[in-house]
Amino acid sequence: MSVHYCISGNISFIFVPQRLMQYSLLYSNFSRLTKWVLVLILMVTGWAIAPSSVLAFNNPDLLPNQSTPIIDLAKSLTAAQENTLTQELTSFEAETGWKLRVLTQFDRTPGIAVRDFWKLNDHSVLLVADPRGGNLLNFNVGRDLYQFLPRTYWVELQTRFGNQFFVRENGEDQAILQSLQAIEGCLRQGGCRVVPGLPQEQWILTLVTSVIGGLVLGFAAQPRKQGQVIAWQWALVFSPLWCILFVAFGIGPVITRTTDWLPLFRNVAGFMIGALVAYLTPVITNSSPSEL
Numbered sequence: 422m423s424v425h426y427c428i429s430g431n432i433s434f435i436f437v438p439q440r441l442m443q444y445s446l447l448y449s450n451f452s453r454l455t456k457w458v459l460v461l462i463l464m465v466t467g468w469a470i471a472p473s474s475v476l477a478f479n480n481p482d483l484l485p486n487q488s489t490p491i492i493d494l495a496k497s498l499t500a501a502q503e504n505t506l507t508q509e510l511t512s513f514e515a516e517t518g519w520k521l522r523v524l525t526q527f528d529r530t531p532g533i534a535v536r537d538f539w540k541l542n543d544h545s546v547l548l549v550a551d552p553r554g555g556n557l558l559n560f561n562v563g564r565d566l567y568q569f570l571p572r573t574y575w576v577e578l579q580t581r582f583g584n585q586f587f588v589r590e591n592g593e594d595q596a597i598l599q600s601l602q603a604i605e606g607c608l609r610q611g612g613c614r615v616v617p618g619l620p621q622e623q624w625i626l627t628l629v630t631s632v633i634g635g636l637v638l639g640f641a642a643q644p645r646k647q648g649q650v651i652a653w654q655w656a657l658v659f660s661p662l663w664c665i666l667f668v669a670f671g672i673g674p675v676i677t678r679t680t681d682w683l684p685l686f687r688n689v690a691g692f693m694i695g696a697l698v699a700y701l702t703p704v705i706t707n708s709s710p711s712e713l
Contacts, residue, residue, distance in 0.1 A: 480529070480530070480531050480532055480534060481531060481534040481538070482531075483529055483530070483531040483534075484531050484534055484535070484538050489507060490506075490507055490510040490511060490514075490521065490522050490523065490539075491503055491506060491507055491510070491522070491523045491524075492523070492524045492525070492531070492535065493523070493525045494524075494525055494526045494527065494529055494530070494531075495525035495526055495527040495550065495551075495552065495593075496525070497525040497550055497593040497594055497597060498525070498594050498597065499594070502594055502598070506523070506598065506601070509605075510522075510523075510601075513605055517608055517609065518544060519544055519545075519546070519566070519608050520539070520541070520542070520544055520545040520546070521545075521546050521548070521601060521604065521605070522535070522539050522541070522545065522546070522547045522548070523547075523548045523550070523597060523601070524547060524548070524549050524550070525549075525550040525551075525593075525597070526549070526550070526551050527551070527552065527553065530551075535547070541561070541563070542563060543563040543564040543565040543566075544563050544565055544566070545561075545563045546560060546561070546562055546563065546566060546604060547560070547561035548560055548597065548600065548601065549561065550593060550596070550597055552588075552593065555585070556579055556580070556583040556584060556585075557582075557583040557584075557585075557588050557593060557596050558578070558579050558582060558583030558596060558597075558600060559579070559583075560575050560578070560579065562575060566608075568612070569607070569608060569611065569612030569613075570604070570607055570608070570612060570613060571614065573614075573615075574607075574613060574614065574615065574616060577615060577616045578600055578603060578604070578616050581616055581620065582595075582596045582599050582600040582603075583596055583600070603616055603617060603618070614677065615674075615677050615678055616678070617678055617679070618678060618679065619674070619675060619678045619679045619681075619684060623674065623678075624675070624684050626670075627670060627671050627672075627674050627675055627684070627688055628671070628684075628687060628688055628691050630666045630667070630670040630671045631666070631667050631670075631671030631672070631688040631689070631691045631692040631695070632691040632692065632694070632695040633666050633695065634662075634663040634664070634665075634666030634667035634670075634671060634692055634695070635663070635667065635691065635692040635693060635694065635695025635696035635697075635698075635699070636695045636696070636698070636699045637659055637662050637663040637666065637699075638656060638659070638663040638667075638692075638695075638696045638699070639695060639696035639697060639698060639699025639700040639701075639702075640699045640700075640702075641655045641656045641658065641659040641663070642655065642656040642696070642700055643655075643699075643700060643702075643703055667688075667692050671688045671691075671692065672685065672688060672689075675688060
């Protein structure tokens with residue numbers, strides 16, 4: 422360092438960048454080494470905190486000795502519910518030929534051993550209830566079922582009955598039982614495109630979209646010329662938007678999931694009220710207040 426300050430400024434200009442380059446190279450190597458160390462720590466930590474799930478991936482010791490359509494390791498069902506459901510699934514398989522099986526697990530799982538235990542095939546549905554994930558329910562669906570119950574059906578079934586809000590309000594047992602009832606009902610009637618039934622939160626969403634569709638139509642139909650009553654051309658221009666909101670999102674989910682006319686009537690009324698309010702907004706705002 423003393424030599425550096427004693428030499429002239431031009432020579433010091435040569436040595437300073439070299440020192441900086443050395444520091445930069447050293448920092449780069451240190452950063453790369455740090456990243457590899459962090460990755461190694463994460464891998465070791467992940468292996469250390471979850472060895473049971475890996476070791477129990479194929480654990481036939483957890484299987485029962487007798488044949489049963491239900492393996493309730495997480496104790497999600499009561500004894501009475503398990504007995505009733507066992508009889509129901511057995512009779513349903515004898516009646517229709519479709520094999521429905523239930524596995525609940527928490528910290529232990531037999532893993533792929535259930536495949537041979539139940540002899541799962543293309544006519545089988547395995548419901549796995551595991552509360553450790555974000556959604557309680559998972560379905561292992563045989564290939565032959567997709568022509569009766571499409572993939573979108575299973576996604577809707579999982580999100581409706583397996584979400585945390587439903588499980589918190591109704592319990593894990595009801596999530597399992599109601600999802601199985603939906604599957605049995607659809608298979609008995611020859612298949613379903615959507616999950617039957619209209620939950621309140623889903624109906625509220627259809628009502629909101631119907632009202633928004635009415636607002637779009639009402640604002641588009643406002644007269645823009647002297648003597649014009651309804652701006653039909655603007656209503657037609659915006660028809661793709663309000664039709665999608667009202668018909669596709671407001672009416673379609675209702676008529677495909679329930680035969681009850683009351684939700685349909687409410688959505689139609691919400692659409693008409695929204696359109697009327699939006700259409701009359703200029704009249705209300707332009708009306709002069711009464712003089713005192």
